[in-house]
Amino acid sequence: MISGKEKEMAKKAAKTFSVQLRIWRQTNRHTQGRIVQYQVNGITADMTFLDMLEKLNEKLLKRGEIPVVFEANCREGSCGTCGLIINGEPHGPGEHSVTCRLTMKNFNPGDIITVEPWRIKSFPIVKDLATDRKALDRICEAGGFISANLGSSPEANAINVPKEAAEEALAAASCTGCGACIAACPNGSAALFVAAKLAHLSIMPQGEPEKNSRAIALVRAAEKEGFGPCCNNGACEKACPRGIKKDLIAKMHRAYLRALLGMK
Amino acid sequence: MKKISARHDRPQKKNTVPLMLNAAIPPGSLKDKWPYLAARLPQLPPEKKEKSSIIVIGGGLAACAASAALAEQGYNVKMITKVESPIHENTSYMRGGLNASRNYANDGDSDERFFRDTIEYGSRRSREADVYRMAQLSGRVLDTCSALCVPFLRDEGGMLLPRTYPGGNTARSFQARGQTGRQLLQAFHAALLRQKKRGKASIISRRETVEIAIEQGHARGVITRNLINGNEEAWPADAVVMACGGYSDIYNSKPNPLSGGIIPLWAAYRAGAGFANPCFSLDLPGNATKWKIVPEDYNAAHRCSGGLWVDYQLRTTITGLFAIGEANFSTHGANCMPGNAPLQEISDGLFILPAVIGAYLSKTKLPEIRETDAAFTKAMSKAKNRKQKLLTIHGRTSPEEFHHRFSAIMRDKAGFIRYSYRLQQAIKEIRGLRSEFYRDLLLPETTYYNITYETAEKIAVCLEFGELLIKDALLRNETCGAHFRMDYAPDNASSSKSEGTLVRVWFRQAAGEDIPIKEMLKFTYSKKADEHHKKSIRLKRNTDNDIRQGKRNG
Numbered sequence: 010m011i012s013g014k015e016k017e018m019a020k021k022a023a024k025t026f027s028v029q030l031r032i033w034r035q036t037n038r039h040t041q042g043r044i045v046q047y048q049v050n051g052i053t054a055d056m057t058f059l060d061m062l063e064k065l066n067e068k069l070l071k072r073g074e075i076p077v078v079f080e081a082n083c084r085e086g087s088c089g090t091c092g093l094i095i096n097g098e099p100h101g102p103g104e105h106s107v108t109c110r111l112t113m114k115n116f117n118p119g120d121i122i123t124v125e126p127w128r129i130k131s132f133p134i135v136k137d138l139a140t141d142r143k144a145l146d147r148i149c150e151a152g153g154f155i156s157a158n159l160g161s162s163p164e165a166n167a168i169n170v171p172k173e174a175a176e177e178a179l180a181a182a183s184c185t186g187c188g189a190c191i192a193a194c195p196n197g198s199a200a201l202f203v204a205a206k207l208a209h210l211s212i213m214p215q216g217e218p219e220k221n222s223r224a225i226a227l228v229r230a231a232e233k234e235g236f237g238p239c240c241n242n243g244a245c246e247k248a249c250p251r252g253i254k255k256d257l258i259a260k261m262h263r264a265y266l267r268a269l270l271g272m273k
Numbered sequence: 274m275k276k277i278s279a280r281h282d283r284p285q286k287k288n289t290v291p292l293m294l295n296a297a298i299p300p301g302s303l304k305d306k307w308p309y310l311a312a313r314l315p316q317l318p319p320e321k322k323e324k325s326s327i328i329v330i331g332g333g334l335a336a337c338a339a340s341a342a343l344a345e346q347g348y349n350v351k352m353i354t355k356v357e358s359p360i361h362e363n364t365s366y367m368r369g370g371l372n373a374s375r376n377y378a379n380d381g382d383s384d385e386r387f388f389r390d391t392i393e394y395g396s397r398r399s400r401e402a403d404v405y406r407m408a409q410l411s412g413r414v415l416d417t418c419s420a421l422c423v424p425f426l427r428d429e430g431g432m433l434l435p436r437t438y439p440g441g442n443t444a445r446s447f448q449a450r451g452q453t454g455r456q457l458l459q460a461f462h463a464a465l466l467r468q469k470k471r472g473k474a475s476i477i478s479r480r481e482t483v484e485i486a487i488e489q490g491h492a493r494g495v496i497t498r499n500l501i502n503g504n505e506e507a508w509p510a511d512a513v514v515m516a517c518g519g520y521s522d523i524y525n526s527k528p529n530p531l532s533g534g535i536i537p538l539w540a541a542y543r544a545g546a547g548f549a550n551p552c553f554s555l556d557l558p559g560n561a562t563k564w565k566i567v568p569e570d571y572n573a574a575h576r577c578s579g580g581l582w583v584d585y586q587l588r589t590t591i592t593g594l595f596a597i598g599e600a601n602f603s604t605h606g607a608n609c610m611p612g613n614a615p616l617q618e619i620s621d622g623l624f625i626l627p628a629v630i631g632a633y634l635s636k637t638k639l640p641e642i643r644e645t646d647a648a649f650t651k652a653m654s655k656a657k658n659r660k661q662k663l664l665t666i667h668g669r670t671s672p673e674e675f676h677h678r679f680s681a682i683m684r685d686k687a688g689f690i691r692y693s694y695r696l697q698q699a700i701k702e703i704r705g706l707r708s709e710f711y712r713d714l715l716l717p718e719t720t721y722y723n724i725t726y727e728t729a730e731k732i733a734v735c736l737e738f739g740e741l742l743i744k745d746a747l748l749r750n751e752t753c754g755a756h757f758r759m760d761y762a763p764d765n766a767s768s769s770k771s772e773g774t775l776v777r778v779w780f781r782q783a784a785g786e787d788i789p790i791k792e793m794l795k796f797t798y799s800k801k802a803d804e805h806h807k808k809s810i811r812l813k814r815n816t817d818n819d820i821r822q823g824k825r826n827g
Binding site: 036037066067069070071073074075076078080082083085087088135136139141142143146149150151153154155156157158159160162163164165166168169170171172175179182183185186209210216 | 341415418432450674716722
């Protein structure tokens with residue numbers, strides 16, 4: 010077995026290499042999709058995965074074929090637009106990874122890489138690798154907000170928030186809505202997403218009054234959208250680019266139960 | 274009340290260049306202007322608000338804040354965005370902070386100090402009245418964000434902990450650990466979802482706004498292209514708000530990806546809206562008035578310092594078309610102070626826009642409008658023709674290649690460091706590239722979710738906008754913001770002929786010609802106002818002395 014350093018050196022020596030891509034192609038949500046294999050040449054190790062896909066698209070365009078649709082925006086892992094299942098792992102190899110920050114040094118010359126969109130019933134495929142994730146917005150619409158009128162709030166420092174609570178809320182609120190947790194879950198459960206949303210709003214005193222109604226609304230909305238139940242295997246936590254902790258799911262269940270029982 | 278602007282009572286003839294720009298700044302001292310106007314702006318009765326419809330173009334912080342505020346007041350709001358959900362919009366990777374002059378750090382901050390810092394930071398390229406209003410509203414913006422559960426940094430005692438931005442002297446930047454943009458966006462997106470649940474707002478996603486429909490001189494809606502099925506659609510309304518952000522993608526640099534709002538901005542420009550200061554601002558490490566940095570360090574721009582020209586009431590030169598946030602030019606000047614960008618976006622959307630849009634609708638009698646009216650059919654055929662033109666070239670060069678070549682020209686010849694001869698070369702090269710683009714563009718044979726066409730559409734606009742940007746740079750014999758003219762470098766500033774501080778506003782004639790008009794800026798809080806330009810490069814700050822000596826009359 011060759012060490013990582015040797016591998017790097019070998020790659021540098023080769024300068025450019027090629028990989029085989031097995032990509033999910035689907036014309037629209039109503040048609041049957043299939044895996045199509047393409048070869049991409051001239052890859053360098055410092056290229057990002059999305060750069061590589063763009064290279065493929067240039068090649069397809071020149072050949073008179075239709076380029077592969079994939080979505081991306083900021084290319085620095087903040088916006089939550091991109092999301093591919095690469096070799097069966099959401100956002101590619103490694104924990105807390107993001108598709109747009111994945112570089113080709115994670116792959117070896119001649120590798121066969123399988124690229125699929127999020128495989129979730131509630132995220133219908135728009136085309137090729139792009140999915141429709143509006144279900145997440147619909148969950149938030151059910152109650153993922155503070156019912157406060159805009160512009161007429163008390164002075165900011167009149168609401169005292171303990172430092173720990175603010176930090177905890179921020180950790181939960183860092184969710185980018187990419188959907189990797191759901192794609193990673195064998196049940197296709199949106200538990201981590203909902204739990205993060207609930208934690209953010211319920212930890213802060215501003216969200217306290219609606220705590221119960223929100224827990225019920227969000228949990229039920231997720232169910233209605235067709236997301237499965239939590240199986241507690243922790244795949245979501247590993248897939249989350251922001252490293253949101255799965256402990257929040259337990260807190261969500263607790264908040265939901267307390268709300269059902271009408272406890273304060 | 275003084276007559277604010279006669280211009281907006283009568284619709285203008287299309288594509289005529291106004292002889293003079295009236296910023297419509299209310300009377301009174303700086304701090305009284307906004308309260309004076311806000312108390313006197315005519316209001317629309319609630320039952321009329323229920324019947325009025327407003328289109329907001331964009332999906333970022335400004336658009337979410339404006340849509341939520343308008344819907345809360347009873348308007349029917351349609352937010353048209355090109356992303357799938359606003360949570361993925363560009364605001365989400367704004368890191369900095371949110372400025373508010375609350376003096377929580379007890380370091381002597383006040384609205385006035387904040388105002389003066391912003392004016393100086395922007396090298397005096399923004400209107401005093403606009404900046405003062407932003408400073409005045411900053412406290413209420415912070416309150417609203419806090420009430421909406423934005424998890425700002427806190428002290429052990431649970432109080433807000435403002436930070437000092439690099440080079441600043443006062444702690445007024447409220448942050449959420451490098452994700453301030455995401456947190457603010459989420460808060461206002463949630464506020465918008467609340468209004469959506471009430472049935473007052475709807476989010477029309479995955480649409481690119483390609484034309485503004487103008488009926489009898491009034492902006493009455495937009496034409497969008499559905500990014501998924503590629504079809505043009507008409508959206509009639511009573512007023513249109515541009516909240517589409519800036520034009521940051523022309524350098525193809527990393528923090529400014531190919532997803533700015535340049536297509537809607539250009540649609541407004543084509544329709545007759547004035548475009549002010551097409552240039553960029555810098556994010557300077559340290560005090561912006563000091564050129565501590567080596568110019569070569571900066572090849573890319575930080576933020577758009579220009580945008581659609583608006584008056585004090587956020588009205589563009591097209592009646593019924595408003596511009597807020599980064600889409601308009603106001604407030605920041607040549608450099609955007611860190612933390613002011615989100616503040617302007619929220620204060621425009623939350624407080625100023627609802628007030629001025631109500632005044633506009635109460636003063637204007639608008640006839641019924643339908644999607645089948647001439648304004649829409651005409652705009653729609655324009656959009657379709659443009660699309661067809663690109664789709665039928667059948668050339669051999671991909672849009673991505675054109676993009677790289679275009680941004681290479683912009684970076685080399687019209688980046689941060691500029692020489693007039695290189696700028697002139699760049700114009701020639703861009704014109705050459707443009708004719709090649711329309712001769713040799715390669716697009717795939719598909720209509721359903723054609724991402725390659727999206728790029729091509731953007732490059733087509735960039736090739737025109739790039740030229741406007743260079744034309745503007747050629748007229749600026751100065752060094753300011755992300756515009757470092759080597760022939761007018763700070764060292765030989767004494768020999769430079771300064772034009773004084775002005776806003777240069779471009780208008781497009783029907784024949785396709787770009788005409789510049791000047792709006793001169795007046796500075797009342799400093800006696801030596803006319804020398805401000807030289808001062809801004811010569812690093813002098815006389816304003817403190819002025820105040821001490823009682824010379825200030827603002």
